[in-house]
Every structure is written in structure tokens, then in C-alpha cells.
Amino acid sequence: MSLDDKAVKPHDRLAQALAGDMEAVNALIREKMASKHAPRIPEVTAHLVEAGGKRLRPMLTLAAARICGYNGPYHVHLAATVEFIHTATLLHDDVVDESAQRRGRPTANLLWDNKSSVLVGDYLFARAFQLMTEPDNMRVLGILSNASAVIAEGEVLQLTAAQDLSTTEDTYLQVIRGKTAALFSAATQVGGVLAEADETAEKALFDYGDALGIAFQMVDDLLDYGGVTDVIGKNTGDDFRERKLTLPVIKAVAAADQTERAFWSRVIEKGDQQDGDLEQAMALMAKHGTLAATRDAAILWADQARAALSALPAHPLRDMLDDLADYVVARVR
Template identity: 80%
Template sequence: MSLDSKATKPHDRLAQALADDMAAVNTLIRERMSSEHAPRIPEVTAHLIEAGGKRLRPMLTLAAARVMGYGGPYHVHLAATVEFIHTATLLHDDVVDESGQRRGRPTANLLWDNKSSVLVGDYLFARSFQLMTETGKMRVLEILANASAVIAEGEVLQLTAAQNLATTEDIYLRVIRGKTAALFSAATEVGGVIAEAGAEEVKALYDYGDALGIAFQMVDDLLDYGGSAAETGKNVGDDFRERKLTMPVIKAIAQATEEEYAFWKRVIEKGDQREGDLDHAMELMRKYGTLEATRKDAIGWTDTARAALAKLPAHPLRDMLDDLADYVVARVR
């Protein structure tokens, strides 16, 4: 989901408020992605990290720590850790998905090769764990290590669920909790932990990140059937062409007639797609109102995120996080 539009005011305000902290994060990232003996590591890493991403996840860590009154240096380490984990997963994902483009640029696996992408991703995971340990907090290590495992688990689950018509909404939620929400929730949770916030406040930060990540991915999936390439970074219908079972399709399959089910089986499970199939798929989703239902689901998750924020101390950054949650679903309201 792109955040590059005039509607990015919440994200832009957050970036401006955290500018000094983010500058420190960027400096630390550049230091730690270096390698004395393998120059390809910084080459590959820089290609992706400096490709214009919005750094939303590390900003969530910084904002969470600041909302809870943290004044030490280690929120910067944790924000860099989160960005390294995110970058590592992107490198691995592009290999798995055989992607040729990300953020409008050729992917690392295309410019170099699959081996380089996988191994540099592994290096960044290792770097992230080095950064975690420097905080001296075992709970931080536990949270981010668990998130890394959940992300990998979600990706493996997606391999088996993506083209299986038996995939349910619950399984889909488990997948997106892994591939997207796990790092969002870890990013906000560790911000609270490093600030030594109370258990209820740390839980509220976790809940905010979890719900925000789920809404974020749902909107991304929804826009695939109704957004523009400029908004989404991909062409409308790419998920359909790649035979990905996302929430609008899962809801349509659950209500399908025998004839409609046969259509979904042909285009998703068998991969036999013909001219006009995308239009027919859109017709079926409109027939059962699944795009609208998915939109309401996403709004429900942002409502959950904002309710969690309300449990935290009043703070200008808390208000920006609240606005950010609203913005995630602004284009599908």
C-alpha cells in the first residue's frame, strides 16, 4: 500500500515530529549494513533501503517509546532492528514470489541473483539480533525473535493457503498477522517495553500495532481490485493474476454457487485464466458485496487500533498515531 499521496499528512506529520530520531536511525542503519569483507552486502541492502520506502515500522517504534516518555538511546537501536527485519523479509519475499519490481525499481534478485538476495537477507536478520541484544533487555529480544518466527510461519502458511479454495477467513487472518501485523505489533510493543511502560500500556501498544497491520494489509488487498498503480505500486488485478486468495475472493467463494465455485477453481487452483476472467471475478465480488464487506472489516480493525491508543497517556504523537490509523482506510471509506 502506497503512502505517497497528498493524503499522507498523518504520516508526514509523524515523520516531521520524529525527524531527529529517524536521522539517528538512518545513521545506525548505514553503519550496521556495512561489511568489511563482502561489499555486495551494502550494495544489495542500500538498493532496497534507499529506494524511497516510508520507514513506517521504525517510526512506530520511535513514536511508541516517545509516547511512553522514553529518553534513552535504545529506541533508535530497536527502530533500526525493525527496519532490518522488514528489509530482510522483503529480500526473501521477492525471491519466493519471483518478483521483478519493488517500489518502482528492479528487485535485488533481478539485479544480482537469488543467492545474493537470500544471503544478504540472512545477514540483515543477524544484524538485527545484534542490535536487539545491545539494549540489554531480554523481553525485547523475546518479542522481536518471536515476531521473526511468526513472519516466517505466516509466509510458509501462505504458500499452502494461497491457492487452496478451502482457505477460510480465519486462515487468511493468520497469514496476514504473520506477513504484516506481526512486525507492526512488535514494533509498537518494544517501544513500550524499552520505555518500561506498565503491562496494560504495553498490551495497548501491541493491540494498536496488531490491528493497524491487519487493516493495512486488508486495504492493500482491497485496493488490488479497485486502486490505481500509483496508489498500490502494482496493477489492478495483480493478486488475481497471481492466484492469491485474499479476503474479497475468500468471501465470494464462501457464497458461490456450484457454477461459480467451478470458475474460482479454474482460475485460482488450476491457474487456467482467460480473457475476461478478471472482469467476471469482479462481477462476482460485487454480486455478493465482498469488496464492501472487506472495507467494513478493515475499518473495524482501525477502530480497534484507535480504541487501544485511547488507553495510553495523552501525547501529540499519540494523536498522530490515531490519525495514521484513520488514514490507512481513508481511501476505502
Template identity: 75%
Template sequence: MLDQKAHKPHERLAAHLKDDLSQVDEMIRARMASEHAPRIPEVTAHLVDAGGKRLRPMLTLASARLCGYEGGHHIHLATAVEFIHTATLLHDDVVDESGQRRGRPTANLLWDNKSSVLVGDYLFARSFQLMTEADSLRVLQVLSNASATITEGEVLQLTAAQDLGTTEDTYFKVVRGKTAALFAAATEVGGILAGVSEDRIKALHDYGDALGIAFQVVDDLLDFWGGDATGKNIGDDFRERKLTLPIIKAIARGDDEERAFWKRTLEKNDQRDGDLERALEIMTAHGALDDTRAAALDWAARAKACLDALPEDPIRDMLSDIADYVVARLN
């Protein structure tokens, strides 16, 4: 019976998948253990227990169940997806020199960079072990390709950072890599496990891809608009000199004086009191924030449209509601 107190779409989906999620949690505990290096479960537990929504593994469970899968390998793959996600968070916090995630100190701050990187590597290795246990070469290909794409997206972001010539096309390549690739793989492997048609597998992939893009665009916009959903302070991306979609739009539409401002604050890292307010003023004047919101809404709508190719089911309705919820954070 569903938890009547679950009001948000991801909470309703979690209630619907309660038994599966419980098995995923058990497998996470078992597979993050280490006989010889107790720091591994310590560092992993710090992130795993931080109150994340488990959205990505839920997508794997949901897509498998939506497609009629009745076996047990979706538990292995959902756990693998969560490990890939956790590993990337550990690595990201080192790269970004972050001190806070989800309102808590980051692992690299509590321990050190070496521990974060090596534990992330351990989780990647564990995820590949889990993938092989599903006994599907295609599933292994999809998730391993996603792992490579995530890293590729992060490296592309490094090379594009602080480069005022970065285009929207490059931005979306970064987003497809670092965020959408795992969403798309998480949903796609559920369909592959269930053995459904190629049209349905593609629909699941495309849903995850569009949802992941919407999710990241919203996150980037909330960095300037605020909101509790990101666990970040307003303007963190600006202070870290990240060229996200609102800034890219503002730069493209700005005059010479505004370009000089972006060059000073982002390229030369000369940020002063009042610069964040000035950045917001420029983005607002050029409609960059509103247009970024419109882009997020468009990607959410694309995600929902992909679900039309999938069977009618309460899970399909919940996946549609999740796409709405992702962009509802902007209201």
C-alpha cells in the same frame, strides 16, 4: 519545529521524530555495511533507498517517546525493525517471483535469487545484533518471536495458496503472521524500553496488531480497486493466485458455476483474457469488496480504541490519524 508542509499523518509523525529518524538512517547505513561482501550494502541500499515510509521503525520511535523514554536504545530497535522488514521483502520477492516493488525492479531481478536470500539472512542476523544492544531480554524475546511468526505466516500462506477451502480464519492467521506481527512488536518494544505498565504495553501491542491487519486488508483490497498506494498493478494477486479476503468471501458465497471459475483460474492456473474482469464481477455481485472494506475500517477503529489507554500526547493523536490514513487509501 514541525515541517508545516507535512500533511499526511505519517509525514507529520516523521517531522515530529526527525532527529530520531536521522539517527536511525545513520545506523542503517553503518550496520548494512560489509567489509568483505560489497553486494550486501548494494542490495540493501536498493530497497532501503526505494522511498518507503519507514512506518514500522517510526512506530517504535513513537511508542518509546509517547511513553516518556529518554534513552538511546530505541534507535537500535527501530533499526532492527527496519532490517527485519527489509529482509522479509527480499525473501518475499524471491518466493513470489516478483519483478517490481515500489515501482522499481526487485533485487532478485537486478541481481539474483541467491543474493536476495543471503542478503536477507544477513539483515536478520544484523537485526539480532541490534536487539542485544538494547540490553533487554524481554525486548529480544518480543522481536525474535515476531521474526519467527513472520516466517510462520509466510509458510502458512504457501500451504493455503490456491486452496479453495481456505477460510477467513486462516487468512487472518496469515495476515497476523506476515504483516501484523512486526507492527505489534514494533510498538510493544517502545513501551517495554520505557518501563511503562503492563496495561500500556498491551495497548501498544494491540494497536500495532490491529493497525497491521487493517494495513494488509487494505492492500489486498486495493489490488482489485486500484490506487497508487500499493505500487502494484490491478489484479496482481489474482494473477499470482493468492487467496485474499475478497476472493475468500466471494468463493464462500458463490454458486457451482462460480466455484468452477475459481477452481480453473486459481487451483489449475488456467487464466484467460477477461478472467480478471469476471473475478471482479463475481466479487462485486456478492458484496465481497464492500465487506472487505468494512473489515478494514473495523480493524482501524480497533487500533484507535487501543490508544485510549495511553497518555494524551501529540504523538498519540498522530498514531490515531495514521490508523485513519491507512483506510483512507480506500476512498
């Protein structure tokens, strides 16, 4: 599957199938990101929200609700909630990571300042909590509020595990399950809960979102060591320069000999990076096959996501979600 051929992108087909719902979601987002008293809020928010993001997470909520037969209005509110939570975390992440580029554009913290990014992110979280109360459904509120806490926990865990060469693959999985997969699984699960789906369908939606989110993050981490900047929306090697211990590096450290471990200690633990170090790091990952191993792991998680869908009722949107799991890993196949 070529990602350059827009005619075959499952994401595009999903967007077309949900076009009416997504129009309502986007209108609600524009309405709720407005602020009469603080014009910087819509300025900063619009810079990120309207930067060409795929809106994947809100579409997962809409698709899950439709697959389970929901015909009410509140899937729109929950989809907007999911997008606001996602956008808030991006604003905060770029401050923490001192990032200069997001979705191929300068980050908000670079164009404005760190304080604006943090405070606008807080505003979006508040808006998200307002929106998630609209359906008057305590289970929905519990799932989304819990996901917000898990996301923050995952980010803090990543912060404490960063630059620590003893970080394991289990810890890495816990980090990405928190910072990425938690919102994917919440997005799909609340669609089913809103539709009053049975326990089997609800679990299937959760499992799909969880596995899809893990595959998504593994691919993102892998592409940092070989993706095209205008495709991944950030500079190749950013994770290395930020000394993040993602799966390809964790695997390379585990396989390192004494000399190689000294290299990883210098560039990751001590932050003493020199010209040519990124190329050396990639050579070591190639030597130990860690890029290929990360690719295989991502594909296995995508396959698990597809398998979870078998418990859901037959529906054209279910087929699109199946294809979407392939789409997530298509760039590394």
C-alpha cells in the same frame, strides 16, 4: 482525507515530529548494511532500503517509546532492528512470489538474482538480531525474536493455504496476523517495554500495532483489485495472477454458485488463467459485495487500533498514531 495532499498526511506529521530520531535510525541502518567483504550486500540492501519506503514500522517504535517517556538511546537501535526485519522479509517475499516490482521499482531478485536476494535477506536478519541485543533487555529480545518466528510461520502458512479454495477467513486472518501484524505489534510493544511502561500501556501498544497491521494488510489486499500502480507500488492484479487467496476472493468463493466455483477452481487452484479472467474475478467480487465487505473489515480494525490508544498517556505523538489509523484506510474510504 486525501492522500494526495501531503500537508495533511499523518504519516508526514509523524515523520516531522520524529525527524531527529529517524535521522539517527537511518544513519545506523546505513552503517549496519555495509559489508567490507561482500559489496553486493549494500548494493542489494540500498536498492530496497532507499527506494522511498515510508519507514512506518521504525517510526512506530520511536513513537511508542517517546509516548511512554523514554529518553535513552536504544529506541534507535530497536527501530533499525524493525526496519531490517521488514526489509529482509521483503527480499524473501519477492523471491517466493516471483515478483517483478516493489515500491514502483524492479525487485532485487529481478535486478540481481534469487540467490542474492535470499542471502542478503539472511544477512539483514542477522544484523537485526545483533541490533536487538544492544539494549541488554531480555523482554525486548524475546518479543522481537518471537515476531521473527511468527512472520516466517505466517509466510509458510500462506504458502500452504495458497490455491486451496477451502481456505477460510480465520486462516486468512492468521496469515496476515503473522506476515504483517506481528511486526507492527512488536514494533509498538518494544517501545513501551524499553520505556518500562506499565502493563496496561504495554498491552495498549501491542493491541494498537496488531489491529493497525491487520487493517494495513487488508487495505493492501483490497487495493490489488483496484489500486493505482504508482500508489500501491506493484501491478494491479498481482495477487490474482499469483493465485493468492486474499479476503475479497475468499469471500467470493464462499458465496459462489456452482458455475462461479468452477471459475475460481480453474484460475486459482489449477492456475489456468486466460485473458479477461481478472475482469471476471472482479465482476464476481462486485456481484457478491466482497470488495466492500473487505473495506468495511479494514475500517473496523482501524477503529480497534484507535480505541486501544485510549489507555496510553496523553501525548501529541499519541494523537498522530490515532490519525495514522485513519490514514491506513483512507485510500478505501
